[in-house]
Amino acid sequence: MRGIRAAIVDLDGTMVDTLGDFDAALNATLRELGRPAVARADIERMVGKGSMHLIRAALRHGGLDEAGAQARLDEAWASYQRHYAVANGAHSAVYPGVVEGLHALQGRGLALACVTNKPLAFARDLLHAKGLAPFFAQVFGGDSFARSKPDPLPLIETCRALAVAPAHTLMVGDSQNDALAARAAGCPVALVSYGYNRGEPVRGVDADAYLDRLDELPARLLP
Ligand SMILES: O=C(O)COP(=O)(O)O
Numbered sequence: 001m002r003g004i005r006a007a008i009v010d011l012d013g014t015m016v017d018t019l020g021d022f023d024a025a026l027n028a029t030l031r032e033l034g035r036p037a038v039a040r041a042d043i044e045r046m047v048g049k050g051s052m053h054l055i056r057a058a059l060r061h062g063g064l065d066e067a068g069a070q071a072r073l074d075e076a077w078a079s080y081q082r083h084y085a086v087a088n089g090a091h092s093a094v095y096p097g098v099v100e101g102l103h104a105l106q107g108r109g110l111a112l113a114c115v116t117n118k119p120l121a122f123a124r125d126l127l128h129a130k131g132l133a134p135f136f137a138q139v140f141g142g143d144s145f146a147r148s149k150p151d152p153l154p155l156i157e158t159c160r161a162l163a164v165a166p167a168h169t170l171m172v173g174d175s176q177n178d179a180l181a182a183r184a185a186g187c188p189v190a191l192v193s194y195g196y197n198r199g200e201p202v203r204g205v206d207a208d209a210y211l212d213r214l215d216e217l218p219a220r221l222l223p
Pocket residue numbers: 010011012013047048049050051115116117118119149
């Protein structure tokens with residue numbers, strides 16, 4: 001990968017293993033609504049397209065049809081917001097190699113942004129709680145723009161905010177959502193192998209590089 005001057009880094013499944021937070025908040029919500037719990041392996045397949053998608057998928061998984069899930073959605077969303085604010089960062093951990101990788105990218109002079117489908121307020125709180133906030137010049141969430149990943153809009157707007165063209169801005173993510181958004185925005189893309197990607201192997205997704213740790217990245221970037 002040549003001429004990279006900035007990187008956009010995904011949050012859930014790329015920098016922080018947040019499955020424990022999702023598990024705690026989602027199942028507390030379902031309990032409150034009197035709906036069946038969802039196993040962690042199933043949550044892993046549902047994460048990646050934002051909180052609203054996760055809640056709807058969990059209600060459907062518990063046996064509600066589309067209309068039934070829709071009818072409980074406002075109540076579920078309010079409950080989930082409350083529970084997630086408590087769970088956020090409490091059951092999650094930064095993946096090995098992330099801090100080292102971000103340090104190295106920063107040392108090479110790359111501008112860094114975090115773009116996640118997580119609501120912005122939760123993303124900011126999590127980055128602060130895990131000591132990752134100082135790395136990022138910009139942070140955008142699933143509610144920052146009119147559309148979220150896999151739509152290219154968040155990446156295009158982030159490149160604009162960083163004042164670096166998409167062709168020189170590397171997207172680093174863990175899922176097909178990140179790769180599709182990057183391809184459509186014209187950003188090169190590297191995917192980590194340890195994240196969520198709907199429970200499927202990430203090497204089946206079209207990307208420019210696959211990484212087992214974020215600190216492998218600097219060596220893969222050519223001047
Ligand atoms: O909240 C989600 O759905 C996942 O967010 P991500 O974009 O950081 O992977």
